[in-house]
Amino acid sequence: FNDDLTCVAVRIGKTPAEKQGTEMRILLNSDLRELERGRRFVREAAGILPNNRMAAESVSQLQLAVTEAITNIIEHAYGGEGGNKIEVVAESYAEGIQIALHHWGVAVDPSTVPPPVFDGSSEGGFGMFIISNSVDFVGYSTDEQKRNTILLIKNSKK
Amino acid sequence: FNDDLTCVAVRIGKTPAEKQGTEMRILLNSDLRELERGRRFVREAAGILPNNRMAAESVSQLQLAVTEAITNIIEHAYGGEGGNKIEVVAESYAEGIQIALHHWGVAVDPSTVPPPVFDGSSEGGFGMFIISNSVDFVGYSTDEQKRNTILLIKNSKK
Amino acid sequence: MKLNQVKYNDVTVVTIKGDVLDASVVGDFKNEMTPILKSEYHVVFDMSNVEFVDSSGVGAILSCLRTLNAEGGDLKICSLTKPVLALFELVRMHKIFDIFENKDLAVGSFS
Amino acid sequence: MKLNQVKYNDVTVVTIKGDVLDASVVGDFKNEMTPILKSEYHVVFDMSNVEFVDSSGVGAILSCLRTLNAEGGDLKICSLTKPVLALFELVRMHKIFDIFENKDLAVGSFS
Numbered sequence: 340f341n342d343d344l345t346c347v348a349v350r351i352g353k354t355p356a357e358k359q360g361t362e363m364r365i366l367l368n369s370d371l372r373e374l375e376r377g378r379r380f381v382r383e384a385a386g387i388l389p390n391n392r393m394a395a396e397s398v399s400q401l402q403l404a405v406t407e408a409i410t411n412i413i414e415h416a417y418g419g420e421g422g423n424k425i426e427v428v429a430e431s432y433a434e435g436i437q438i439a440l441h442h443w444g445v446a447v448d449p450s451t452v453p454p455p456v457f458d459g460s461s462e463g464g465f466g467m468f469i470i471s472n473s474v475d476f477v478g479y480s481t482d483e484q485k486r487n488t489i490l491l492i493k494n495s496k497k
Numbered sequence: 498f499n500d501d502l503t504c505v506a507v508r509i510g511k512t513p514a515e516k517q518g519t520e521m522r523i524l525l526n527s528d529l530r531e532l533e534r535g536r537r538f539v540r541e542a543a544g545i546l547p548n549n550r551m552a553a554e555s556v557s558q559l560q561l562a563v564t565e566a567i568t569n570i571i572e573h574a575y576g577g578e579g580g581n582k583i584e585v586v587a588e589s590y591a592e593g594i595q596i597a598l599h600h601w602g603v604a605v606d607p608s609t610v611p612p613p614v615f616d617g618s619s620e621g622g623f624g625m626f627i628i629s630n631s632v633d634f635v636g637y638s639t640d641e642q643k644r645n646t647i648l649l650i651k652n653s654k655k
Numbered sequence: 656m657k658l659n660q661v662k663y664n665d666v667t668v669v670t671i672k673g674d675v676l677d678a679s680v681v682g683d684f685k686n687e688m689t690p691i692l693k694s695e696y697h698v699v700f701d702m703s704n705v706e707f708v709d710s711s712g713v714g715a716i717l718s719c720l721r722t723l724n725a726e727g728g729d730l731k732i733c734s735l736t737k738p739v740l741a742l743f744e745l746v747r748m749h750k751i752f753d754i755f756e757n758k759d760l761a762v763g764s765f766s
Numbered sequence: 767m768k769l770n771q772v773k774y775n776d777v778t779v780v781t782i783k784g785d786v787l788d789a790s791v792v793g794d795f796k797n798e799m800t801p802i803l804k805s806e807y808h809v810v811f812d813m814s815n816v817e818f819v820d821s822s823g824v825g826a827i828l829s830c831l832r833t834l835n836a837e838g839g840d841l842k843i844c845s846l847t848k849p850v851l852a853l854f855e856l857v858r859m860h861k862i863f864d865i866f867e868n869k870d871l872a873v874g875s876f877s
């Protein structure tokens with residue numbers, strides 16, 4: 340990790356996030372208290388383009404997907420252990436927002452995850468279903484440096 | 498540009514493209530003869546994951562969108578001038594493929610482009626319509642270094 | 656997380672005062688609910704302040720319902736904000752919970 | 767780009783021999799078509815070899831149709847491969863062109 344990223348992460352709480360054109364980055368700790376910052380980051384990314392008329396409902400859905408993804412990274416990929424990093428990169432387009440969540444924990448093969456049980460008998464297992472149903476694209480990948488990416492795309496127009 | 502990219506571009510014609518985990522890159526010249534290489538690159542990206550069962554029809558549609566996007570970059574963004582670069586980056590997921598086309602020419606605001614005329618009276622103006630209708634997401638952006646990106650996402654499952 | 660409790664005869668209305676019920680606060684929520692679930696049978700969650708719930712929040716509310724049901728009690732929910740209702744519908748929880756537009760209807764449903 | 771020409775009475779069947787008709791070859795295609803459009807009135811494009819067409823290819827074929835129509839001639843198309851037919855439908859060109867399953871039907875349609 341380079342220090343610039345850390346610097347952005349520190350500053351985003353106070354000032355508008357560092358903007359690189361239409362790209363924004365934030366570095367989060369593997370701590371559930373970071374979820375609020377993750378959602379604020381999404382709100383900022385949604386507001387970055389003057390003509391990006393993403394409906395409030397769509398922004399909420401993207402925030403929900405990002406919350407679930409960060410929670411899964413912290414709880415499952417990092418096994419609930421603090422001190423690990425999650426890098427979040429947003430690219431804003433008039434047509435929508437792309438959010439890439441990078442982590443260096445355990446990868447998941449989403450095709451092995453069973454669908455949720457909706458009969459009220461299970462209190463968990465809804466996260467990945469919620470993610471898939473709140474955005475227009477979700478992809479999971481791992482590169483050769485063992486960096487995992489969860490990629491989310493949300494169209495502005497529904 | 499760094500030389501590594503150029504190197505990849507040179508090699509892709511003969512060997513499978515350089516693979517960085519699930520990411521692939523290629524550097525194209527602003528020359529319409531590069532279109533075929535663009536399509537071959539898409540085919541390779543579609544074949545990179547063993548469990549990426551992208552239907553042949555979807556691969557064709559993504560190839561079509563990439564062809565139209567490269568053509569637009571060469572003809573409109575670069576005004577038909579040779580000697581300019583187009584960097585193409587593919588990220589493959591089990592769930593689909595993301596293709597980013599980067600160029601340093603004139604940006605387009607897609608909201609200003611009129612929809613095509615379908616009555617046979619016009620021989621052009623179909624490109625952006627075809628792109629939008631051949632992929633699941635298309636986004637246009639420009640960063641502060643004047644690098645333009647056309648981002649295309651194609652889901653594996655239709 | 657601070658919960659507000661008001662009793663209407665044998666119905667306890669619990670108002671969630673924070674605007675978020677996500678994985679970062681769900682532990683506190685469950686802890687604060689434990690004594691309430693031990694002492695009460697008829698509970699209403701007034702969620703009018705809650706603008707954001709995630710899957711762990713849904714799971715925690717479901718857990719309250721199951722605890723109460725196991726003791727012969729029941730849980731009703733009221734005043735869901737738009738995004739929260741949308742989530743409940745997405746995970747089909749509108750078929751599991753009795754959801755009411757406002758507190759009065761939820762309280763009244765117990766009698 | 768090489769075009770193959772065969773005459774059936776007053777109908778000229780032009781077979782596009784390459785498998786691609788995109789912006790990189792559309793200039794050649796138009797050049798090679800120019801003399802044919804000048805001398806012929808009834809033309810069929812046999813596209814059975816063509817696996818890939820882009821918007822400029824569609825535009826070029828449209829241009830041939832318009833040239834022929836302006837002289838009182840006509841253009842029919844046949845044997846579209848699946849991806850090419852999909853593109854024609856996407857840009858509604860199946861409503862502009864007479865498209866036939868095979869060469870015989872296309873040639874026969876002129877009589």
Ligand SMILES: Nc1ncnc2c1ncn2[C@@H]1O[C@H](COP(=O)(O)OP(=O)(O)O)[C@@H](O)[C@H]1O
Pocket residue numbers: 411412415416445446447452462463464465466467468710
């Ligand atoms: N990012 C991730 N990294 C590793 N494992 C994950 C990840 N996301 C999900 N999982 C696995 O998939 C399962 C289902 O996840 P999810 O649908 O979010 O429900 P829950 O988190 O409630 O279990 C998890 O229990 C975990 O085993």
Ligand SMILES: Nc1ncnc2c1ncn2[C@@H]1O[C@H](COP(=O)(O)OP(=O)(O)O)[C@@H](O)[C@H]1O
Pocket residue numbers: 569570573574603604605610620621622623624625626821
């Ligand atoms: N990448 C681009 N860069 C600059 N201008 C573009 C780009 N793509 C499209 N345009 C503009 O939008 C117009 C419509 O493009 P398109 O729909 O592809 O049809 P055509 O290329 O046949 O004109 C173009 O004529 C051009 O002015």
